[in-house]
Amino acid sequence: MRWTDIHDIAIGLDDAHPDADVVNLRFTDLHKWILALPGFSDDPNRSNEKILEAIQAAWIEERG
Template identity: 70%
Template structure:
């Protein structure tokens, strides 16, 4: 997975952290959790706030 795989990342986060409210998670922790996902293979510094916002929104949608 790369940073641009927003939906795949959201699905993995939903499975890895089912009891977490994505709205309560700060972007530093979100970034760290994404980098720690199995199969994630992208440079940690290639991520910006817009990507994290998109991941957070996709995660919220996955939970619904």
């Protein structure tokens, strides 16, 4: 997975952290959790606030 695989990341996060408070999640934690996902292999420094916001929004939608 790469940073652009927003939907796949959201699914992986929901599987790995089913009890997380997605709405009030700190981006530092979100970034760390994404890097820990199995199959994630993109450069950790390529993320930014816009990407993390998109992932958070997709994760919220995934839970909906």
